Amino acid sequence: MIEAILRTAIDKRWLMLSFTLVILASGLWSYQQLPIDAVPDITNVQVQINTEAPGYSPLEAEQRITFTVENALAGLPGLIYTRSLSRYGLSQVTAVFSEDTDLYFARNLINQRLSIIKNTLPDGLSPEMGPIATGLGEIFMYTIEAEVGAKQANGEAYDSTALRELQDWVIKPQLALVPGVTEVNTIGGYVKQYHVTPKPRAMLNFGISLQDINTALQGSNSNRGAGYVELNGQQLLVRSEGQLKTLSDVEQVVIKFIDGSPVTVADIASVGIGKELRTGAATRDGRETVLGTAMMLVGENTRTVARAVAQRLAEVQPSLPPGIKLEAVYDRTTLVDNTIATVQKNLIEGALLVIVVLLLLLGNVRAALITAAVIPLAMLITISGMVKTGVSANLMSLGALDFGLIVDGAVIIVENAIRRLAQSQAQNGRILPLKERLSLVYEATNEVIRPSLFGIAIITVVYIPLFSLTGVEGKMFQPMAATVVMALIAAMVLSLTIVPAAVAIFMSGKVSEKESRVILASKSLYRPLLITALKLRWWVVSAAFLLVASSAWLSTRLGSEFIPQLSEGDIAMHAMRIPGTGLDQAVSMQLLLEERLNEFPQVDKVFAKIGTPDVATDPMPPSVADNFVMLKPRSEWPDPSLTQAELVAQMAKSVRQLPGNNYEFTQPIQMRFNELISGVRSDLGVKIFGDDLAQLVTSAEEILKILQTIDGVADAKVEPVKDLPMLSIQPKRMALAQYGLHVTDLQDYVAAAIGGEKAGMIYEGDRRFDLVLRLPEEIRTDIARLGELPIPLPNASYVPLAEVATVAMVPAPNQISRENGKRRVVVTANVRGRDLGSFVDEVKQRLRQELDLPSGYWLAYGGTFEQLESASKRLSIVVPITLLIIMALLIMAFGSIKDATIIFTGVPLALTGGVFALWLRDMPLSISAGVGFIALSGVAVLNGLVMLSFIREQWRDNSELYGAVVEGAMVRLRPVLMTALVASLGFVPMALNVGTGAEVQRPLATVVIGGVVSSTLLTLLVLPVLYYWWHKNDINNNNNDV
């Protein structure tokens, strides 16, 4: 079949060549569609269901909402687990689905379930699904601020309420329409509300209750259409207007008549623009601000959407009143551009280096260009493939592409072709006629096509283990493997078709095969070395063995890390205050912090989100602030060589002097991923499920005590479930009955008086604002006098609150976490200096023996150990299978287990070089480096293959083993050197780059470069030695062996 393809390729060479145009066109078109991002999206398939429940305490939110929602979700197809959070005014349930679930399908199912439970939820509450976005979704943030001296239409300066109004009604509606934006989330400022604040004395005076006021307001605030009448042929619409429009409209609402005179709202209450009881605030550079976040729809192209948002923002600016400033504070485009620039630079420089090497070693410009043409073509095919398979272009997916590997196949073919052409021309002393040339090209290609195809196939196969990774690792590395495999397959197809076609067409003139000086010099150096090696074979083999052993030892000395963290170029920082800290207090502490951060000359902007935004995508309590520290370009730093880690250390030191804050430093995208993936991030998490929170905490502490006695435990702690004082108003039922009140009367009154009660809407054009009824600020915040708050009675008299209720500070949970429909508390621990498996087993056994859980409580184990266990299990199956496949391929190629084994021994020695390179550059082992090792195994096998197949051919041809080994090795010196050089040089830019994102690729490149060096040495010296050694006993019957 291969022959058939080759023949067609050479016969129909012009047709083949024209395919390049197709490839070009489809590649360029695909490039437009290719989602480009900085990092792969590692968010799982999840749907957040948020229910805003104004005024609900955590316990009520859990009991009335969370529980119902969780139950409704049970049994959905593909659902892995649910977890939930009940906080003040918010219930959030997160449903996590299996990876293959279609997000929209899941959302649809959830929607259906939610509509069923709607009736069982308290009135006025409706669960909503979070935005259709992932951890990469927060691509653009901007602030709205007023310049000093800017005045509103009514002459007042802009306050945060006015700015928020602009955001909600002018800016957000415009940005929300940008294609690819799924949500514009707002935090900061105050949502404008109309407040009616009645004075208790005045209410008593007229015998008016809050309910009366509410009814009056509701009843005097609507427009109504009344059909139409026809008058002399003209249709007249009828409409009755009664909406309240202004503050004075509200003031004039009549509540009641007393002795014929009206009592209006103005008589008993003041009416004004008020502030909502907000759950979040935003700050920037030491002042409060309003912050908008544009969230990208799942699967969109980050760069396109972020750019579109930025552009729309610029268009919005003129529509704002003078003096209002919209400013982008975070734009993902920068990061994406930077990382893509890094990747592009690596790829282009790599490609150029490869071309230069080809030129130098082939000594033929045309041949070099034909080979180099494989690079862009393979790249374009890969891009088309990525679009088809939905792989996004990012640091990881493009990170392992090595043009050296891609051109390997083509190099071998082209090299052989020009060698044969040159030989033949030299023999015949003339330029070959077309027909001869074609058949020669065919022969030359056919000669080496098998080993090179096998080589490529083998390199492809070694990437298989990467496909078996799941979870976060899978999401990071599967695209990488997919891209590399696609590129390799593309290269394979190209070297079967277009490369021979192009050789046939373009190598028409005189083919000078002047062995370049480099090759000549190497050859003259190589021959004596090889002969010496063959003589000292014992020494060579033991030296190789020693090297492998020492590198194995060295590899245990290297540190290890998961994946080198992509440096996003900006710093994110959690500032944590003690639980229970109020929003205003948190804001004032935040402002101090920002002033401090702004003192750093490297800092461009600092902004922060405190508490929970409008759409609770990240429900934080007011005590936690997400800080974003945007840095200036390095060139503007006083010391541009300062690393980010050092800067972070300086910042940490500085901000730690500020009282009352704890900090965690991270990076914006990383922070978001962590928040979304959540779950237990320690090695082991023991989860206790049950009903009673106090019992859960007690049991958790018992577990902690047991854990602490187990060998190897580190950082064991109980998840903070802290009770905070809550102002609890407990009704005295007897007393209430005496005054003719029900418990709900009391509760309604207290809720309305302190929390406020919605009494309709005020419309200003499109803008609509809540009309809220609640007691004046000085009364509702006067806790000491809360007991004296008069509660109106049905008979127009009153009773003080303390008479019918007890007011007390009672500890209550500030947050309730649940998982899979049950309350839970987690005890987490890490393991140091012991293997995880035995540790977990011991924990399980000890807990079974020593822990006494009440009935109705149970344990579950989670944590990264699960993933590790499953990953190791999978790898322990997949890796041997992969190796067997490679073996099988080799055996297929050679029909000899012995030769396959000889080639295979190349792998450890290749890995040796990688380990030494890591050690030299002081880099830890990481998955990135692991991928390098995988690529390396492929290169090593490929080199061995090329070398061995020629030695075998030589041996078959002249039946003299020693000569065959030496001559075969000499002939293959050029291709081996070439493949090695291109493979390693292709990675050199990657290994040396310091741009954004380079840290992820660096270990990979380092490993490959180091490994290729050692692998080449091996292929050139050890392999011939081994071959000679093992086969010299078969000299007599070598023919049976083939």
Added chain:
Amino acid sequence: MKPLLFLLHIVQSFLGLSCLLLSLSLILPSAMADHSSADDDEAHEGHDDEEVDRGHEEEHDDHGHGGHGDHDEAEDAKGPNGGKLFHKGDITLELKIHEQGVAPQYRAWISDHGKQVGSGTGAQLEVSLTRLGGQVDIIKFNRGADYWLGDGVVEEPHSFDVSVKLTHKKQQLEWEFESYEGRVQIAQSIADRANIITAIAGTGTVSHSLKLYGKTSVDPGKLSHIRARFPGSILNVAANIGDFVREGDVLVEIESNESLRRYQIKAPFDGVISNRHANPGELAGQQTLLTLVDYSLLWAQLQVFPSQRQHFSKGQNVRVKIPGLSVNSEIKHILPGSGTEPFVIARVPLENTNGEWSPNLMVEGLVEIETREVDLVVDNRALQRFRDWKVVFIQIGNTYEIRPLTLGQVDDKVTEVLAGLNPGDRYVVGNSYLIKADIEKSEASHDH
């Protein structure tokens, strides 16, 4: 020979296989395994001082003290009784604050060559505690049943520089260490920026007041519904609604039906005619002809509910208020209500010569229950909850420390301090939450 060779090949090929297998399976999972811990280290970058605190908490065993302190970790060895250990030569001292079930007390175990040192040995142990601000508590130890017991209660907070003196076998041994809790250092410049305001604790007035509501009413003695003594026809009505009449002024003239004699009805007191149902020519029967009210004195009838009853007595000062108007008066009587209601009425007279007040007006009465001069008060803004205590934070230099207080009377502005603070102590008034936050911050975490 051949099968042997073949076997060798197989062995070697397995070597190669296992090498690759090993390196792969080593690299991948170990990299993953270390991820979590590395990640964790990173995440906790900001918690260096937390670690220190933890060590500290353990030392204070049972109440999770969130204090700050820089400890020499090496010193923090724990003894068999869970106390702090000290060695010198063969002598070992273990010292512990014991607070399970008893008021906090010092206990000590002394051993020499591994043997417990009892009372008969002439050993003497003394611990002096130097608190922030220079107060020194000296605790002497006596040999109890199983341990040496320090005399006196170790007052909260357990935050002091400890100096231990042990005399045993003519050897004078001394140790010193710091044991802080609820203490933080904040530089003055930062405290100023953070609006931390301090004040000196001292004497003050604590008043206890309660707010009552009630309606004003006319003095029943100053309201007269004037009727005709004998039925008859009305001849003349001298006063109209709104007229001010003096006592003795003739109001109505009536001709009696029976005697046909005229008689006059005179104003019984000074007042204003508020109602008139009489006109000349009409017949005066049982109906009210005129209503005369004296508005110069009104009563505010404030409702006192059962739970408040105990606080009220005659003669208490009351500030009666409506928006824009307030007068001082006092409770004249306390009477039961109208019968069906559970509350009693505190009656407060309101001078109304200027006519500012009107009857049936809902008024607010702020009753001063008690006003006392007390020796020590603190500003209410200074009070914070810390563990189970109410505390203030005292400031000495750049150091702030909790002072758990026993509190007395509370009013709108200040709170009486019964114990826990000394007059003249400088304590934090403004932004005291920040100090609490700083002390407790080791507990703050990112809880999503």
